[in-house]
Amino acid sequence: MGSAGVTDPRAALAELFRMYEIGCSALGSPLWAAMCTRFAFEAEAGGPVFAFLEPHAASTFADAYPLRMLGGLHRLALNGDAPELAHHLPSTDGDGHEDAVWDALGTLIASPPAALLDALTRPPQTNEVGRSASLIGGFLVIADETRLPLRVLEIGASAGLNLRFDQFRYEQDDEGFGPIASPVRFPGYWPFGSPPFDVPLVVDSRRGCDVDPIDVSNPDERITLLSYVWPDQRERFERTTAAIDIAALVPAVIDRADAAAWLGQHLAEPAADRATVVFHSIMWQYLDEDTKRAIRAVLELAGAAATSRAPLAWLRLEPDEDDYTFPRVRLTSWPGGTERLLAHGSFHLGAVTWMPTE
Numbered sequence: 001m002g003s004a005g006v007t008d009p010r011a012a013l014a015e016l017f018r019m020y021e022i023g024c025s026a027l028g029s030p031l032w033a034a035m036c037t038r039f040a041f042e043a044e045a046g047g048p049v050f051a052f053l054e055p056h057a058a059s060t061f062a063d064a065y066p067l068r069m070l071g072g073l074h075r076l077a078l079n080g081d082a083p084e085l086a087h088h089l090p091s092t093d094g095d096g097h098e099d100a101v102w103d104a105l106g107t108l109i110a111s112p113p114a115a116l117l118d119a120l121t122r123p124p125q126t127n128e129v130g131r132s133a134s135l136i137g138g139f140l141v142i143a144d145e146t147r148l149p150l151r152v153l154e155i156g157a158s159a160g161l162n163l164r165f166d167q168f169r170y171e172q173d174d175e176g177f178g179p180i181a182s183p184v185r186f187p188g189y190w191p192f193g194s195p196p197f198d199v200p201l202v203v204d205s206r207r208g209c210d211v212d213p214i215d216v217s218n219p220d221e222r223i224t225l226l227s228y229v230w231p232d233q234r235e236r237f238e239r240t241t242a243a244i245d246i247a248a249l250v251p252a253v254i255d256r257a258d259a260a261a262w263l264g265q266h267l268a269e270p271a272a273d274r275a276t277v278v279f280h281s282i283m284w285q286y287l288d289e290d291t292k293r294a295i296r297a298v299l300e301l302a303g304a305a306a307t308s309r310a311p312l313a314w315l316r317l318e319p320d321e322d323d324y325t326f327p328r329v330r331l332t333s334w335p336g337g338t339e340r341l342l343a344h345g346s347f348h349l350g351a352v353t354w355m356p357t358e
């Protein structure tokens with residue numbers, strides 16, 4: 001999708017905002033959806049948002065300039081640099097009053113601070129902790145079947161929050177997995193059947209890579225990550241904040257690297273008496289065909305060398321390439337290279353349809 005084909009820059013920018021209005025609305029941010037609607041009208045009228053984003057009016061949906069701008073505005077509020085906006089955004093304990101938010105945004109856009117202009121230079125970067133609820137069943141199946149500690153490698157890890165999946169609490173009816181007192185909790189997301197929660201699972205090591213990693217031990221980058229969580233999504237905001245706090249206590253290195261080269265390097269290292277788990281979520285669609293091929297080849301090569309004392313698993317939460325309606329949890333296990341569909345999951349956080357594994 002994109003605004004390509006719309007030649008009038010005002011109409012093109014308005015169209016971009018209308019596409020994001022649909023996205024924000026569908027993904028549970030009525031406040032940002034309402035702001036996108038208003039920005040669309042303002043762009044058509046050639047108002048301040050048009051002056052601000054005119055150089056990017058011909059950009060595509062994927063370039064995400066409206067989200068860059070909204071993230072930058074949210075960031076100002078989170079940083080304490082926009083007290084009036086903070087006073088009205090739910091993420092900063094504000095009242096969520098739409099007209100007041102609109103007025104505060106307008107004031108900032110009319111004379112944009114340097115930090116807001118800077119936000120336009122960066123694509124939005126998120127790390128969705130809710131995806132661990134979809135992935136946990138896969139980690140449990142691997143632990144159950146191998147009975148070995150896990151060496152966990154995540155590609156496209158962003159801030160690496162999901163590398164701490166074993167530090168979150170998952171519950172369905174009377175069963176559960178993870179620290180009982182964890183501040184990141186997923187209760188009741190398996191109404192149609194649960195994964196094997198009652199399994200000993202030990203993470204021996206955790207490491208990730210991303211072409212553009214976020215280091216949440218840096219206060220500035222922590223705010224950057226939070227700024228892309230939509231401000232009226234209080235639960236998601238609190239979950240991300242709690243996961244960032246857990247990350248400070250449970251270290252994991254996130255290397256700045258391309259997934260294929262990094263995986264080749266790490267899978268070349270032997271891992272006896274551990275189950276190596278390569279995992280990823282909602283990143284496959286961003287890879288070019290050469291990178292996808294290279295990753296598959298590296299996995300096949302390492303899989304061919306895998307043994308029952310040094311097994312390899314490839315766990316992923318990704319939509320099928322011909323069906324983006326929801327992501328599937330798939331697991332390929334070596335030795336053998338058997339592929340299984342484990343669950344229908346969720347792009348953010350939602351019910352997981354667990355499939356029987358036998």
Ligand SMILES: C[S@@+](CC[C@H](N)C(=O)[O-])C[C@H]1O[C@@H](n2cnc3c(N)ncnc32)[C@H](O)[C@@H]1O
Pocket residue numbers: 125126127128129131155156157158209210211212213257258259260280281282283286287291
């Ligand atoms: C939509 S985000 C998902 C992040 C994280 N996996 C999650 O589920 O929250 C996609 C991530 O993939 C990363 N990425 C894209 N291409 C990559 C590549 N070739 N190698 C490593 N990371 C890549 C991006 O920088 C981004 O952090």
